[in-house]
Amino acid sequence: MRNALKLLLSYWALLGTVTALEEFLTSESQQLLSCVETLLNRQLPPGHSLVVSLPTDERISNHRTLAPRDHHAIYFELIETMLKNVNTKTIWPVFISRPTTPVSENLIPHKHHMYIIFLCPNADENIGVTLESHVRNLTEFLESFNRRGKFVVVASGYEEFSPTYYAKEIIDIMWKGNKLTNVLVIIPNKHTSAPKSNLLSGNDTEQSPGFYVYTWSAYESGQCGEVEEVFLIDEWVVNETKGRFRKNMTHFPSKFPQNVHGCPITVSTVHFPPSVIMTENNTDVNNIKYRGIEIEYLHLLSKDMNMTLEFRTPPEGKLEDRFYKAFSEAVLEGVSDIAIGCLWIHPVMIYYGEPTIPYMFSRIKWFVPCPQPTPRVQKIKEMFAPSVFILMALVLILTSVLFWSTARVPNCVSWCDCLQSAWAIFLSMSVPKLPGSSLIRAVFLIYVWYSFLINSVFISFFISFLANPGHEAQIKTMKELAESRLTVYIPDLMNKIFVFTSYETYFKLKLPIKTAETFHESFRRLIDENDVATAGLQMLAEYFAASEGKFGKYGHLCSIDETISFARVTMYFAKGNPLLNRANVVLRRCFESGLVKKYSSELMLNTRLKSSAKLLECENMEICKGGHTYFVFTLDHMKYSFIILLVGYSLSFVVFFAELICKYYSKSVVNT
Numbered sequence: 001m002r003n004a005l006k007l008l009l010s011y012w013a014l015l016g017t018v019t020a021l022e023e024f025l026t027s028e029s030q031q032l033l034s035c036v037e038t039l040l041n042r043q044l045p046p047g048h049s050l051v052v053s054l055p056t057d058e059r060i061s062n063h064r065t066l067a068p069r070d071h072h073a074i075y076f077e078l079i080e081t082m083l084k085n086v087n088t089k090t091i092w093p094v095f096i097s098r099p100t101t102p103v104s105e106n107l108i109p110h111k112h113h114m115y116i117i118f119l120c121p122n123a124d125e126n127i128g129v130t131l132e133s134h135v136r137n138l139t140e141f142l143e144s145f146n147r148r149g150k151f152v153v154v155a156s157g158y159e160e161f162s163p164t165y166y167a168k169e170i171i172d173i174m175w176k177g178n179k180l181t182n183v184l185v186i187i188p189n190k191h192t193s194a195p196k197s198n199l200l201s202g203n204d205t206e207q208s209p210g211f212y213v214y215t216w217s218a219y220e221s222g223q224c225g226e227v228e229e230v231f232l233i234d235e236w237v238v239n240e241t242k243g244r245f246r247k248n249m250t251h252f253p254s255k256f257p258q259n260v261h262g263c264p265i266t267v268s269t270v271h272f273p274p275s276v277i278m279t280e281n282n283t284d285v286n287n288i289k290y291r292g293i294e295i296e297y298l299h300l301l302s303k304d305m306n307m308t309l310e311f312r313t314p315p316e317g318k319l320e321d322r323f324y325k326a327f328s329e330a331v332l333e334g335v336s337d338i339a340i341g342c343l344w345i346h347p348v349m350i351y352y353g354e355p356t357i358p359y360m361f362s363r364i365k366w367f368v369p370c371p372q373p374t375p376r377v378q379k380i381k382e383m384f385a386p387s388v389f390i391l392m393a394l395v396l397i398l399t400s401v402l403f404w405s406t407a408r409v410p411n412c413v414s415w416c417d418c419l420q421s422a423w424a425i426f427l428s429m430s431v432p433k434l435p436g437s438s439l440i441r442a443v444f445l446i447y448v449w450y451s452f453l454i455n456s457v458f459i460s461f462f463i464s465f466l467a468n469p470g471h472e473a474q475i476k477t478m479k480e481l482a483e484s485r486l487t488v489y490i491p492d493l494m495n496k497i498f499v500f501t502s503y504e505t506y507f508k509l510k511l512p513i514k515t516a517e518t519f520h521e522s523f524r525r526l527i528d529e530n531d532v533a534t535a536g537l538q539m540l541a542e543y544f545a546a547s548e549g550k551f552g553k554y555g556h557l558c559s560i561d562e563t564i565s566f567a568r569v570t571m572y573f574a575k576g577n578p579l580l581n582r583a584n585v586v587l588r589r590c591f592e593s594g595l596v597k598k599y600s601s602e603l604m605l606n607t608r609l610k611s612s613a614k615l616l617e618c619e620n621m622e623i624c625k626g627g628h629t630y631f632v633f634t635l636d637h638m639k640y641s642f643i644i645l646l647v648g649y650s651l652s653f654v655v656f657f658a659e660l661i662c663k664y665y666s667k668s669v670v671n672t
Contacts, residue, residue, distance in 0.1 A: 028188065029078040031210045034242040035186060036082060036116065036154060043150055043252055046091040048113035051141075053097040053134045054079060055120045075120050075156055095141075099133035103140040111146040119155045119170075127158060127166060131173050139178065147576030150252050151183045163187040164230060167214035172227040175218070176334075179576030181255040185214040185230075209235035210243060217255055218578050224263030225337070256581040258305065265307040265579070267298065268326040269314055270341025274543040274603060275360065275569060278314060288314070294340050294569070296599045297359055297590060304586045305579070312336055319493050319518060327353065331574050338579075339572040342537075354575050357584050358568035359591045362539040364494075367523070368481060369530040370558040371471035383461050392454065396422055399447050406440050426451045462641075476561050478505060481533060488513045489522050489532035498535075503564065520544065526557060537567055546604050549611035 044050060055075070086094055095112070097103070117134050119127060131153070139145050151174065158166050167185040174180040189209050213234040218225055235246045245251075269290065271278045277292040290311060302309050312335070315325035323343065330339035331353035345355050396419075403418035421431045425447055435441045475481050488511050490498075495515055498506045511533075516522040522534040523544045541557045571587075573580045590596055 028210070029074050031236065031238055031243045032154070032156065032186075032188070033078050033082055033085075035211055035236040035245075036152070037085060038245065039152060039184070039186075039251060040086070040114075040116075044092060044114045048092060049095065049110065050086065050092045051095045051097055051112050051115045051138065052079070052083065053099075053115065053117040053138060055118055056098060056100050056122070056130075056133070072120060075118070079118055097134075097137055097141075099137045101137075103137065110144065112141070112144055112149050113146065114150045115152065117151065117153045119153060119158075121157045127155065128169060128173055131170060132177065135174065135178060135180075147178060147180055148182060151180055152186065153183065154186045156188055158187070159190050163189065163212045164214070164232075167212070167230045168227060171214070171216045171230055175216075175227055179574050179578075181216070181218050181576070181578050182252055183215065184233075184251055186236075187212050187214070209246070210238040211236040213245075213251065215251070215253075217253075217257070219257040219260040219263055222261070224260070256578050258582050260305050260307055260579070262306055262308050264310045265302070265338065266310050266312060266336040268312050268329040268336040268339045268341075270319075270322045270326045270343075271314055272319075272342040272540075273547075274539060274600070274607075275342040276340060291603075293360060293596060293600050293603065294342070294571075296596050297587060298338070298340060298571075300590050300595065301583055301586050305582055319491075320496065327572060330572055334574060337573065337577065342567075342569055343572055345568045345570050349572065352575075353572040354577065354580055355570040355572050356580065356587055357591075358570050359587050359596070360539070360569035362537045362567045362569070364535065364564040364567055365538055365541075365559040366478070366481060366533060366535050366562065366564065367526060367541055367557045367559045368475040368484075368486065368533045369526065371474045372530070374469045374472055383458070383465065392426075395450070396426060399443070402443055403440065406437070406443065422447065426454075428452075428455055474558060475533075478560065478562055481560060482509055482511070484511075484533075486511060486531065486533045489516055489525050489534050490514075491516050491519045491522050491534070491536065494519075494535050501565075505564075523557065524548075535564060543604065543607065546607040547611055549608075 040050070055072075083094070083096075086092060115138065117131070117138075119130055119134070121127075122130055125133075153170050153174075155166055155170065166187055170185050171183055174183045188211050212232055213236065214230045215233045216227060216230045217223070223229065233247075234249065234251060236243055237246050269276050269278070273292065275292050275294040276290065277295075279289050279291070288311070298309065301307070312329065315322045317325075323341070326339045326341055327343060327349065329336045339353070342360075343349070343355075345358055349355070400415065400419040400422040403421060404415040421433075424431050425444075428451065435444045475484060488509060490513065492515050497503075514532075516525070516534070519536050519540055522532070522536065523541060525532050526534055527545075527548060538559070541559075545557050571583070573583075
């Protein structure tokens, strides 16, 4: 009996100890619950979405037992209570995530606003692996995952190292993997090497904090994108009620820096004039000097944000490979911060990276041979239509008939004399005899006015066409291009873009198609041979024409009226990069102020001035002088007039000899 009583007393003592321990853990859990709910009420406005990521290990006992509940069971009860309280308020849409449960395939169209990640120790995984599985599962929300949302990581049960150590490891994983900067870490104060509070104010009494709240900023205190130090931003102190935060402050300060304090910002570039122009220079890193329109934007951005720009070695190979390499270095590999070099806004690229606002715009167009000068003889022949010459001849004959019919009775004038007089008037020559009657004078005066007008028009057109015969008709539509006999000489990259975008008009062209390796090769063929059509960016074509010294009326590459597409040029950052917000503000101001537009005009002007030396090398001065506004009239332009005059004299001699022969034979007939 005595032994049984001792055993019963020992059991009740052990049960009392367990009950006391359970009450302590329950009190800690209640404080943690109050801390999270207070933070939630302060930082998440009504209507914004909340995502709760649960731990993977559920060891919760739902049946009654005398055995004490472990930390996991109490932790899950805390989470369950929090979810009940949140759902009771019905002011936030709540989504549940768990690393072991795949995300639903249904896409949620709206961005999440706040994430709460609950971590607890797992025997098989360290805190880094556990956190990575949580974040990886959250990213499966695809378009709804918001890297600029608010992240709260609650790490309970980690006591092996100091809270600062765990906070730094958590923030480092959140930053390096997904560029998540708006992170708050809540860790219980259970370690002997916990930091001493430096948040006490004059009105505060010394109270032991129950939980520490840590955060981090990417470009503050010399941290240039590396997690070297985390900041104790606040503490949750325990009091007789529910506890409170020691500081009444904003727990999510802005993490979008306006000043990076001279931190090095790495840039991946692609040589693509006039956006990025790279020239050899022994004074720069890698012996390369960078200039161009986009580089000017980049320099303005670095000056505003106090950046130190570091350019990576430009990639080599085909143009599309260089584009991909620069984009991959900044967005996928993370070895650079910015990718630049005529990168367009495209849905596929936006899926992997984040672009700035577009700051350069260009059209993608078809470029065709410019019209050639029309031959002067051909232009003179085409001065009037054949019907006009027929009508003038008809007027000449009818006027001669009218003269003859009116004057033949009183003066006995022959029809040949009337025709000769009408022809003389038409050529602005004098007539052998003045008209006698009033009727003939009236007809004569009307015909003189008619001849004067016709000759004035003829001389005006004649001199104009001799000075400047004009150009042939230009190809202006896709129909005219399809009907031409040109060869389509298209860059390989543009050919792949047409195939990728299913550009139907391109596939309907029944013209021979050849592929060029680069845009410059296709433009060079178009300028030199003038027998191909190609497609490309208008700004690149304008720069190429300026750099090649293309002058004259067509001081640029000619294009058809139709626009294939619009290219919106931008810079690319990795998703979540905090530099993007300030970069957009600066780029918008630079674009609206016209600073880079001014630089672009100066760049094109300087390019034309440098290429103007090519004028001295022109072998055909007619081409070089094509851009002047004046014209030197020489005897060479009058040769066609002299040819016509010689033809007229030749006909006169032929008629004269014909008359002599006729007169000779007439006398012979009379004598016989």
